[in-house]
Amino acid sequence: MEHAVSNLVGTPVLLSILIVFPFLAALTVYPVRSARLQTLVVTLTGAVLIAASLLLIPRTPFTLSPKSLLGVDIHVVVETADFLLLFVFLHIGFKHNHTLIKILSVLQIVSLAYLDVRTMSGEHLRVAALYGDNLSLILVLVASIVGSIVCFQSIPYMKAHEEHLEVEKSTRRRFFCVLLLFLGAMNGVVLSNDMGFFHFFFEVTTLCCFLLIRHDGTPAAVANGLRALWMNSLGGFCLLLGMISVFTRLHALDLGRLIELSSKSGIYLVSVALLCFGAFIKSAQFPFQGWLLGAMIAPTPVSALLHSSTMVKIGVYLVxxxxxGMRGAFLSECIAVFGAFGFLAGAALAVGQSNGKKVLAYSTISNLGLILACAGLNTPEAFTAAIFLIMFHSVVKALLFLCVGTIEQRIESRDIEDMRGLCAKMPVTALITVSGVIMMIMPPFGLLLGKWMAIEATAKNLAVVVMVAAGSALTVVYWARWAGTLMSEPFAGRFFPERQPFLTWGALGSLVAGGGVMTVAAPWLYREFFTGILSPGYSPPYVVHGGGLENGWGAFPVLPLAVVAAIGFAVSIVALRRASRVRIVKPYLSGLQTDTPGMFLGPGNRPVKAEASNYYLSSIFGEKRLATLVNLAALVFLILILGAAL
Amino acid sequence: MIDTILVVAATLVAAPLLGGLISGLDRIATARLQSRVGPPVVQPFHDVIKLLNKEPVAVNVWQVFCAYAYLSASMIAVVLFALGSDLLLVLFTQAVGAVFLVVGALSSTSPYSLVGAHRELLQTLSYEPLLVLVAVGIYLQTGSFKIADTRAWGAPLLLKLPFLYAALGLVLTIKLRKSPFDLSTSHHGHQEIVKGLLTDYSGPFLAFVEIGHWFDVILLLWLCSLFWATSWTGMILLVAVTYALEVVTDNVTARMNWRWMLGYAWAMGLTLSVVNLIWLHVR
Amino acid sequence: MFEQITRGSRVKSPWLLHYDCSSCNGCDIEVIACLTPVYDIERFGIINVGNPLHADILLVTGAVNHRNRKVLENLYEQMPHPRVVIAIGSCALSGGVFREAYNVVGGVDKVIAVDVYVPGCAAKPEAIIDGVLLGLEKFKKLSNNWRGVGGIFREAETNES
Known part of the structure; x- marks a missing residue:
């Protein structure tokens, strides 16, 4: 059966479904004004993408060099499109009179032209355009499945969003168009082998990011969109510089060859470092975190899709x-330290925040830092940790963003303090959010599995492990605080589940279930997918033993732990159900409590609200205090990285 | 398989008994230091049995859930330790308990609970990195995170990891809820913001928290004992001396504020740990 | 057997909540004196807790007035069963010298049921300890209706006077 299907659809067809089809769907949805048709197109595209990405699983690794698109040489198409894009950037720069964007677009155009002149003259090797191994496959799966789920949820979300904003003319079709465009570009980025292709898709995601952030059209949204645009253009420019330097050495823009070449010579490392710079910016590492924080102004599905689960992963994917290619080089170690610093700083800044979306943003930066640290360490264990972190972070963070979006539409605030007692107002969403938080920080769930691997892999690198240890403690603080706040309300044991559109429940439910199932399946996922990625030269660092992952010096019994945790959970749930018969008393308020919850009898026998808020420790972890320091330190690290390359 | 089940059963029975006993001895020692006679050594058991049989009242059903979850997580952590599992994993599991305790306290609307819960989080923040670094130190010395391998290591770890042991002592003081770190809640008749974190836990649920605490104490003392795993005498002596020092510290220091705690634990603890780790690296 | 163990533990682990209604602090000082090394009530497993949710025994000193009667009721209501109320000193017993004052309700038993009365102005520490131990007699007589942790606790409060 499987063979029949796989014979029916060849790999080239699948790849064109994954990359080109979303572009076509985007063009289809753009002129459609009917909400039903929009829903149809978006859900259909999502379903097709999910199916195609699943069908791609047994086909890795593959290399593909399509010759032409509609009779035109595909390289020419991509290069022309890339130029067009850069001119669009330039246009945006002029339209909004943004000097930085103007400068960066011109610089990019000039360097791209220079690169083109050089590739055309001389004997230029036509390289394979697309390449897919299991690493790309995992990112394709994440982009297609999580991305589609987020798109599904965005349908009811955008409806409510426009009703709330009372817009006269719906711009939803534009929104969906960009969203679908993005899915195609995302698949394109991670499947590119030709760096020209990579740059083109990279720039498409940048454009999508800008369009989605500025979607609401408010001055703040436009300003934040422009910030994202110039920062990511800087990333694109770094990428181009890296490509030029790669071309000087290789005479081909071949990502695969570049890695195989692996040398410690200066020019090689400089080109790698430049490419990494582009990656850091895309992953919003300090000091370029500004664009990601600003992006939180966008509608929440955008944050879920671009700024947590997919687009920011391009950076860590590239690294x-x-x-x-840089194994054994000092550069690699510097990247590890830089990443660990990002993890620590992101976590520290998240502690100082009471804005839910900002907490999520900083936590994303922090997790991406950890992934970078693992990539920089460059051992098989660290590599495995990084891939686990990418997989699970995408799912859980998308879930949490969607939860915050759902909550925000109801309570009209994204501040954690306003979410106090949410489990009385919207119990199901609150519980799902808490499950998301639990998946973030607790064993046996995947993110903790990744963190465990990361710490064991970093143990021999003193600077990295100290920062990771401190950062993971900070992580616990901001998550536990949030979960507790959601649960804080006298609750009499009766559930009144709130109503939400089917697509919302579907999206939230599938992400929660996905996180759980993937956790239990983690050892087998590892066995099936990861061993292929770790080549060349990497031997599988863990063995699957007794439903857990094990190596010479550590063991994480995923399945047994999951079973025990499930039993503990079941017992606690039974206790909770029986607890509905427990006498509920009022919380201690020095004997002055009144019949209204949370009120005490104040002076003159008047009820006064007992107000208390969370500790945000802004005197230590506040943005004002920390951000400058962190940015300076990150800048020093970047200079260090460049120095290490030279 | 049978061995495993036996170990699990033995641990689940012995750990709370031992934990309660240690708590009883602690109370007598404390009383003697204050020129009092103190309660009988089995007093903690009386307390817990009484609490288990009190009327269950709660301010919020989530609190009931969290009390159970805390106890389960602490039990799982000790069992994993007994089975010689991965040290880091044990520490993470133990942290799960701490988080549930905090979430339970946060689920009350009482400001006392809230302040206690946040102080507990700050305590977690203070000791968690140190615990991880202790595990890393043990790994650097023995080449393994597995507790079974650490137990089998030929020489006392204390000689190679003295500063990390000191950092672990700091952790122990925080975890045992001893002065000067008894910020989030206190023990044995001390009061801190009307018992802080535990303000709204009551009856059987308070008993669960107490039993969970015994498991935690056993876990940490067991971790301490790994530093002299070569002989039973050395192990017992080390743990006894460490605990005695904790009791003395408790009685000669006053409670400080969280800023001081965080600063002290990170500055002092991280310095000690890092210095020790550098030694291990250089060697 | 469980019942006996439970009763034994209740008697050996009474945790006190001390509430000062409007005492002149004379009795309060004597209550605190019980904690000192001279009397050391921790010998009997007695702990002074600050929280009704943890307490078994409510010690009340001073006469109840209109302002704090609600507080007294609240604290009493928050204590889980089984519980004992002990009134300490003349004022708590009857209102004492403040009995006729315009703002005074009277003794503690005007508001909640009292199990043990400890007279004195101020009550001596020995008398207070004796009163607590007398209050524990109530726990000895209680039948134990424990129906599993988390179950419903039904209690016949036998000795309310």
């Missing part, structure tokens, strides 16, 4: 891709 992971390049990692084998």
């Amino acid at each position: 992971l891709r390049l990692a084998p």
